[in-house]
Amino acid sequence: MSAALAPATPAEAAEALAGLTARGEPVDVRGGGTRSARGWPGPVAGRELLTGGLRRVVAHEPADLTLTVEAGAPVADVAALLAAAGQCWPQADARPGSTVGGVLAAAASGRSRLRDGAVRDSVLEVVLATGDGRLVTAGGRTVKGVSGFDIPRLAVGSLGTLGVIVQVTLKLWPLPPARGWFAAEGALADRVVVGEAALAGPPRPGAVILTPGRLHVELTGPPEDVRPPAGLGPSGAPPAPAGAGVVEAGVPPPAVADLARRLEAAGLPYEARMGVGTCLVAVGAAEEVGRVRAWAAELGGHAVVADAPEELRADPWGPPPPGLAIMRRLRAAFDPAGILNRRFLPWSA
Amino acid sequence: MATAPAPRTRDRFEELLGPGRVIDHPLERRLYARDGSIAQGECGLVVLPETTAEVVACVRLAAELGLPVVPRGSGTGLCGGAVPLDGALVMSVARMTRIVEIDPAVPCARVEPGVLNLDLSTAVRHLGLHYAPDPSSQGACSIGGNVATNAGGPHCLASGVTAQHVLGMEIVLADGEVLRLGGTAPDPPGYDLRGFVVGGEGTLGVVTEVTVRLSRTPPAVRTMLLDFPTVRAAGEAVGGIVAAGVIPAAMEMMDRLMTVAVEEFVHAGLPVDAAAILLVEVDGTPAEVAANAEVVERVAREAGARGVRAAADEAERALLWKARKSAFGAVARIAPNYYLHDCVVPRTRLVEILERIEAIAAEHDLVIMNVFHAGDGNLHPLIAFDRRDAAQVARVHAAGAAIIEACVAAGGVLSGEHGIGLEKRDFMPLTFSDVDLAAQACARDAFDPTGRMNPAKVLPVGSRCGELVLDAGALPAGTWL
Numbered sequence: 044m045s046a047a048l049a050p051a052t053p054a055e056a057a058e059a060l061a062g063l064t065a066r067g068e069p070v071d072v073r074g075g076g077t078r079s080a081r082g083w084p085g086p087v088a089g090r091e092l093l094t095g096g097l098r099r100v101v102a103h104e105p106a107d108l109t110l111t112v113e114a115g116a117p118v119a120d121v122a123a124l125l126a127a128a129g130q131c132w133p134q135a136d137a138r139p140g141s142t143v144g145g146v147l148a149a150a151a152s153g154r155s156r157l158r159d160g161a162v163r164d165s166v167l168e169v170v171l172a173t174g175d176g177r178l179v180t181a182g183g184r185t186v187k188g189v190s191g192f193d194i195p196r197l198a199v200g201s202l203g204t205l206g207v208i209v210q211v212t213l214k215l216w217p218l219p220p221a222r223g224w225f226a227a228e229g230a231l232a233d234r235v236v237v238g239e240a241a242l243a244g245p246p247r248p249g250a251v252i253l254t255p256g257r258l259h260v261e262l263t264g265p266p267e268d269v270r271p272p273a274g275l276g277p278s279g280a281p282p283a284p285a286g287a288g289v290v291e292a293g294v295p296p297p298a299v300a301d302l303a304r305r306l307e308a309a310g311l312p313y314e315a316r317m318g319v320g321t322c323l324v325a326v327g328a329a330e331e332v333g334r335v336r337a338w339a340a341e342l343g344g345h346a347v348v349a350d351a352p353e354e355l356r357a358d359p360w361g362p363p364p365p366g367l368a369i370m371r372r373l374r375a376a377f378d379p380a381g382i383l384n385r386r387f388l389p390w391s392a
Numbered sequence: 393m394a395t396a397p398a399p400r401t402r403d404r405f406e407e408l409l410g411p412g413r414v415i416d417h418p419l420e421r422r423l424y425a426r427d428g429s430i431a432q433g434e435c436g437l438v439v440l441p442e443t444t445a446e447v448v449a450c451v452r453l454a455a456e457l458g459l460p461v462v463p464r465g466s467g468t469g470l471c472g473g474a475v476p477l478d479g480a481l482v483m484s485v486a487r488m489t490r491i492v493e494i495d496p497a498v499p500c501a502r503v504e505p506g507v508l509n510l511d512l513s514t515a516v517r518h519l520g521l522h523y524a525p526d527p528s529s530q531g532a533c534s535i536g537g538n539v540a541t542n543a544g545g546p547h548c549l550a551s552g553v554t555a556q557h558v559l560g561m562e563i564v565l566a567d568g569e570v571l572r573l574g575g576t577a578p579d580p581p582g583y584d585l586r587g588f589v590v591g592g593e594g595t596l597g598v599v600t601e602v603t604v605r606l607s608r609t610p611p612a613v614r615t616m617l618l619d620f621p622t623v624r625a626a627g628e629a630v631g632g633i634v635a636a637g638v639i640p641a642a643m644e645m646m647d648r649l650m651t652v653a654v655e656e657f658v659h660a661g662l663p664v665d666a667a668a669i670l671l672v673e674v675d676g677t678p679a680e681v682a683a684n685a686e687v688v689e690r691v692a693r694e695a696g697a698r699g700v701r702a703a704a705d706e707a708e709r710a711l712l713w714k715a716r717k718s719a720f721g722a723v724a725r726i727a728p729n730y731y732l733h734d735c736v737v738p739r740t741r742l743v744e745i746l747e748r749i750e751a752i753a754a755e756h757d758l759v760i761m762n763v764f765h766a767g768d769g770n771l772h773p774l775i776a777f778d779r780r781d782a783a784q785v786a787r788v789h790a791a792g793a794a795i796i797e798a799c800v801a802a803g804g805v806l807s808g809e810h811g812i813g814l815e816k817r818d819f820m821p822l823t824f825s826d827v828d829l830a831a832q833a834c835a836r837d838a839f840d841p842t843g844r845m846n847p848a849k850v851l852p853v854g855s856r857c858g859e860l861v862l863d864a865g866a867l868p869a870g871t872w873l
Contacts, residue, residue, distance in 0.1 A: 106635045107738040107769075129637055150579060161578070163587065164556045171831075179831040183805035183823065185736040187553065187768040189542050189591055190805050191812055191820060191850055192832040196555070196587035200579070217637035220683075245611045245677040267679035295576035297497035320578045344577035364582045365571045369838050373583060376834035376857065389581055 061176025174378025286325025288351025505536025
């Protein structure tokens with residue numbers, strides 16, 4: 044592996060990419076490296092581009108509830124800065140070491156998505172260094188705005204295959220006055236009933252999560268609203284499901300209980316987010332990846348291998364979605380030499 | 393007046409749709425040459441498909457004939473996005489009005505694009521649900537048009553604009569291919585094409601079905617009318633409420649001119665001697681509402697509010713909202729025409745920009761009234777004028793340009809929720825470089841390489857993608873991108 048590229052400014056990142064494109068050299072982009080164990084097995088690129096040097100806070104406007112920050116900034120640093128102003132970017136449960144750009148590239152929405160929305164809805168402006176080294180600014184820094192075509196939505200979740208997110212403006216929220224997790228144990232059918240009651244509210248929960256044998260509910264708001272719902276007691280946040288690898292499934296929200304039933308019967312650790320439809324499943328064998336994917340598909344959803352050793356990533360993506368021709372043209376437009384994060388490019392039919 | 397479309401062309405579309413669903417009478421076509429903006433276009437044939445299959449057939453025939461296609465919802469857009477140029481084919485989805493499915497378990501609804509915004513909320517009210525984006529035109533505007541413009545509304549302050557409420561869609565591309573993008577299962581793998589289509593202003597294809605998220609109607613709500621002696625005090629209250637950690641469900645401002653016009657029209661008991669009024673709504677649990685209403689009232693009084701009137705019941709709340717949403721109708725009492733602008737500034741710059749707009753009105757000898765979404769800095773300066781006075785119309789355009797430039801100079805953006813369309817297309821270089829605009833053109837072209845879908849909208853003429861290189865180098869076996 045050649046020496047890593049470590050740009051200190053967005054312009055340097057763009058310049059480095061222009062050089063790589065000119066030489067046709069592939070590159071892997073790395074933020075905090077917390078979500079790198081995905082995609083096709085084996086290193087594809089001979090080089091890495093590290094975003095850790097891009098970590099300046101460009102502008103924090105507390106009264107506007109906006110933050111403009113370089114994308115290599117650690118989420119934990121951003122959270123601390125915002126907490127001091129009584130604010131938050133609702134991704135506080137991002138993995139330790141995560142960067143803002145990494146969370147966005149992976150579209151890794153936090154557990155409070157039920158209340159706070161998907162992470163892509165918090166992005167106001169993006170500066171993208173394209174594969175061939177253009178610095179493209181898209182969106183706008185105000186909390187609301189229509190600014191032409193929504194390139195930020197393409198960049199979020201693109202896993203760095205359209206360009207490197209080098210700077211973003213985020214929409215912030217006030218920190219809730221109080222918050223707390225509550226949990227209960229019991230048979231799945233009973234937990235689902237209690238979970239559905241929590242979803243219907245009031246109060247409107249931040250998260251309603253099923254794990255094997257347990258139901259977890261997060262409440263936020265004035266202290267009067269952060270009290271144990273009927274049948275639940277105070278608890279900590281649920282631990283993430285642990286296994287050799289993790290599969291991220293997405294199913295229509297009403298199908299979450301059905302997916303959970305199958306996972307419990309199979310003895311697979313999982314974290315299923317009621318009302319949202321995402322489900323993390325710990326897997327130990329390629330055969331389990333296939334089973335989870337088949338169940339998700341049967342329920343109208345999909346599953347990708349998100350964090351797993353290479354032997355579980357023979358088919359990391361599953362079948363392709365509609366719109367492939369458009370996606371190919373987008374990739375060609377933003378990374379014409381095809382140098383970026385090739386191992387994150389989905390996938391074979 | 394546009395030259396009449398060739399009879400043979402009309403016949404071919406009528407073969408696809410049957411009689412009565414192709415409009416070629418010059419007078420009727422004139423109705424489709426405009427939208428809610430002041431832009432005037434030139435309309436060719438108008439087709440009224442009722443099914444996706446008919447949209448596909450019409451799009452394919454348009455492709456064969458080399459006709460540009462302008463998709464159209466209710467035509468209430470305010471930036472010329474639905475205005476056809478050069479005799480383009482107008483494809484109205486106004487007859488696609490079925491609510492296909494309501495699924496309270498998600499909760500979501502699958503609707504055809506011609507369904508009116510308010511009709512959807514009305515249809516799900518008995519389930520304790522509503523559709524959150526609520527433009528002032530919600531009784532007339534369509535969900536398809538809302539998707540095209542990424543529409544907002546007063547309640548988008550807390551709940552977000554259309555893009556956050558569209559889960560999936562069916563879209564017919566320029567070549568007639570039908571794609572289903574997104575759906576109720578979150579985060580499908582690949583790029584977020586669904587999200588990109590929202591706000592695409594009909595340049596990416598014809599959206600023929602939309603799956604929208606429905607929201608649970610909160611158990612408690614309080615609507616307050618705050619009365620301020622100066623615009624500055626009202627602006628300070630807006631910033632103060634947000635800085636105190638409260639994001640109201642809605643926070644709307646009206647200046648004195650507008651308040652007077654609305655009061656004469658609606659008789660809602662608005663304080664006509666106030667320099668500015670704020671309509672603030674908080675919702676949630678009873679505890680949340682009580683806590684947040686207290687903050688709103690305290691901050692407002694600290695900023696100098698003379699009075700705080702909380703709606704006593706649902707009837708009074710409805711009356712206050714009627715006053716807000718009737719604002720544009722009320723202007724008819726002031727002047728025969730109005731030009732409604734839409735731009736956004738950081739909310740910390742509100743007072744400064746309102747003072748600048750007042751100065752622009754004086755400089756151009758015009759009446760400019762303000763009614764807008766103060767909570768998110770989304771201004772709607774409204775210039776009252778008389779279309780028959782050519783000199784005045786010229787001053788209206790000059791003042792509009794000055795307002796846009798002032799908003800951008802204050803760190804703002806060109807549009808909050810109306811879109812770019814024709815109206816602001818040529819202002820895009822104020823906020824974007826040539827490189828930025830070329831990237832947007834490339835992304836658009838990825839959907840419609842022919843450039844026939846709603847051409848000449850959003851991007852300035854001359855924004856080019858350049859040559860796409862489709863050979864993306866050596867990739868791992870089986871890679872599809």
